[in-house]
Amino acid sequence: xxxxxxxxxxxxxxxxxxxxxxxxxxIYWMVVSSFRPERDLFGTPSLIPERIDxxxxxxxxxxxxxxxxxxxxxxxQVAITVALVTVLISIVIAYVVTRYRVPGKMAIIGSMLxxxxxxxxxxxxxxxxxxxxxxIADHLxxxxxxxxxxxxxxxxxxxxxxxxxxxxxxxxxAMVDGCSRAGAFVRVVLPLxxxxxxxxxxxxxLLSWTDYIFALVLVTSDTNKTLPVGLAxxxxxxxxxWGELMAGxxxxxxxxxxxxxxxxxxxxxxxxxxALKG
Amino acid sequence: xxxxxxxxxxxxLIAFAVSIGVTLLLxxxxxxxxxxxxxxxxxxxxxxxxxxxxxxxxSVLSTPTFWRAFGVGVEIALLSLLLQVGLGLAFALLxxxxxxxxxxxxxxxxxxYLLPTVVVALAFQWLLDGSLGLFTIWAERLGFxxxxxxxxxxLALSMVIVASVWTWTPFVTITLLAALQSIPxxxxxxxxxxxxxxxxxxxxxxxxxxxxxxxxxxLLRGIWMFNKFDIVWLLTKGGPLAATEHxxxxxxxxxxxQFDIGGGAAVATLSFAFLSTVIFIYFRIYPxxxxxxxx
Numbered sequence: 001x002x003x004x005x006x007x008x009x010x011x012x013x014x015x016x017x018x019x020x021x022x023x024x025x026x027i028y029w030m031v032v033s034s035f036r037p038e039r040d041l042f043g044t045p046s047l048i049p050e051r052i053d054x055x056x057x058x059x060x061x062x063x064x065x066x067x068x069x070x071x072x073x074x075x076x077q078v079a080i081t082v083a084l085v086t087v088l089i090s091i092v093i094a095y096v097v098t099r100y101r102v103p104g105k106m107a108i109i110g111s112m113l114x115x116x117x118x119x120x121x122x123x124x125x126x127x128x129x130x131x132x133x134x135x136i137a138d139h140l141x142x143x144x145x146x147x148x149x150x151x152x153x154x155x156x157x158x159x160x161x162x163x164x165x166x167x168x169x170x171x172x173x174a175m176v177d178g179c180s181r182a183g184a185f186v187r188v189v190l191p192l193x194x195x196x197x198x199x200x201x202x203x204x205x206l207l208s209w210t211d212y213i214f215a216l217v218l219v220t221s222d223t224n225k226t227l228p229v230g231l232a233x234x235x236x237x238x239x240x241x242w243g244e245l246m247a248g249x250x251x252x253x254x255x256x257x258x259x260x261x262x263x264x265x266x267x268x269x270x271x272x273x274x275a276l277k278g
Numbered sequence: 279x280x281x282x283x284x285x286x287x288x289x290x291l292i293a294f295a296v297s298i299g300v301t302l303l304l305x306x307x308x309x310x311x312x313x314x315x316x317x318x319x320x321x322x323x324x325x326x327x328x329x330x331x332x333x334x335x336x337s338v339l340s341t342p343t344f345w346r347a348f349g350v351g352v353e354i355a356l357l358s359l360l361l362q363v364g365l366g367l368a369f370a371l372l373x374x375x376x377x378x379x380x381x382x383x384x385x386x387x388x389x390x391y392l393l394p395t396v397v398v399a400l401a402f403q404w405l406l407d408g409s410l411g412l413f414t415i416w417a418e419r420l421g422f423x424x425x426x427x428x429x430x431x432x433l434a435l436s437m438v439i440v441a442s443v444w445t446w447t448p449f450v451t452i453t454l455l456a457a458l459q460s461i462p463x464x465x466x467x468x469x470x471x472x473x474x475x476x477x478x479x480x481x482x483x484x485x486x487x488x489x490x491x492x493x494x495x496x497l498l499r500g501i502w503m504f505n506k507f508d509i510v511w512l513l514t515k516g517g518p519l520a521a522t523e524h525x526x527x528x529x530x531x532x533x534x535x536q537f538d539i540g541g542g543a544a545v546a547t548l549s550f551a552f553l554s555t556v557i558f559i560y561f562r563i564y565p566x567x568x569x570x571x572x573x
Contacts, residue, residue, distance in 0.1 A: 023389055023390055093297045122549075232396050
């Protein structure tokens with residue numbers, strides 16, 4: 001690197017600056033707009049805000065005047081349940097498929113990959129019909145189940161790749177030392193596959209937290225909506241209050257940014273594994 | 279490989295059977311039910327359906343709207359795929375270089391991918407707001423007048439594509455960056471010894487080594503872009519004058535706005551059949567990905 005001449009170095013840093021701007025500017029503008037006093041949103045905008053609204057009127061209005069707090073709680077409940085169910089089911093499926101002789105196991109793995117590519121309406125329309133029939137349409141449980149149709153295939157796929165790289169002789173050694181298979185699983189396999197499990201949990205949470213389609217189709221009452229649908233309907237019902245909308249958007253993104261800040265390693269690994277495999 | 283023997287084996291087996299059962303119920307049942315619905319005429323999700331055979335398919339396929347939506351979908355998918363892969367490759371090559379603040383830029387480059395689509399849509403709608411949007415004001419200052427993003431078909435389509443490229447390119451960037459980092463340095467050394475310049479090394483080492491990953495990325499992103507409902511719906515609702523209406527939006531309109539659930543299910547089943555054909559042909563042409571799946 002040291003011996004490289006000035007011009008390529010300059011090109012690289014210019015490119016990096018542009019990439020940073022391209023990726024970050026819309027997010028910056030969203031966050032900045034949520035902290036501006038309302039009158040500053042009208043008229044000529046300055047790139048760096050002259051004033052910050054220290055009373056946070058946009059956030060207050062959002063929390064006090066809309067269903068946002070209830071919907072935030074709905075989203076948290078749904079996303080955490082989806083993450084737990086996904087982790088549990090995909091550990092079992094992926095582990096048994098890699099460690100036992102299971103008839104039709106390639107069909108199972110193949111159909112997981114295939115399910116990745118289903119058109120959303122192919123699942124959303126019949127799911128609403130089924131949930132209406134058994135009487136749980138418009139419930140959070142329906143949303144959880146719908147999200148699992150997306151997250152379980154992803155989880156099985158990631159963990160299948162993960163368990164394959166885990167050498168079987170480690171469990172055998174534990175079993176020779178007197179562990180039962182379940183004991184070997186809990187004491188050896190689970191700790192070693194923690195990174196894979198965390199990755200699956202993150203992706204399941206992310207899928208559920210960001211979903212718009214299923215929640216839009218399945219939920220009709222305001223108090224059962226998840227955040228993305230709730231916020232989108234604020235845009236429809238009011239005369240575009242941009243300060244409040246940007247505050248809402250910032251608050252939806254915040255948990256994801258926090259997760260990313262601490263767990264980016266797993267996130268990047270998961271992306272790489274998911275793509276290399278499927 | 280073990281066979282089922284001990285009690286804990288049995289316990290695992292039961293857990294496996296339950297898990298597979300739940301998964302099949304969640305995935306297979308809706309798909310079968312969607313196909314079933316496409317043969318019925320049904321006006322709401324609680325009413326009884328009437329068997330109509332292939333009527334839904336015939337009426338959907340005979341409308342120009344369907345073929346137009348199909349064309350719009352292919353256009354959106356191909357254009358955003360091309361831009362995502364092109365930009366993603368450029369970004370990955372850039373992030374593989376050494377420069378000051380690289381870790382920070384790598385982090386920033388992923389952020390758009392984390393955002394829920396609704397946040398992306400709102401951020402763009404705010405930037406492009408008809409009177410207060412920053413980009414609208416800049417366009418006006420540069421002498422373009424106030425662009426009517428939502429009324430001009432070309433602008434609306436471009437808006438959808440740019441927003442999708444912004445938020446989904448990081449997927450390509452990160453996967454390609456991971457692949458770039460796994461290329462052994464010795465290959466570049468060997469190419470250098472053989473007299474290859476920077477371009478030669480790029481074409482004869484980098485690209486062939488990235489190809490297996492690229493093959494999978496192109497398929498996944500292409501299909502996902504063909505299926506994307508939310509970004510289009512949130513930005514344009516398929517408008518103006520159906521200029522951005524693709525098959526997912528058409529299916530949604532049938533099922534939830536025109537009270538024709540059979541029609542919606544027929545559109546969804548048709549796009550499913552189309553995608554399955556594409557996947558099948560694709561893996562025939564590039565058995566490489568198929569081999570990866572079969573191991």
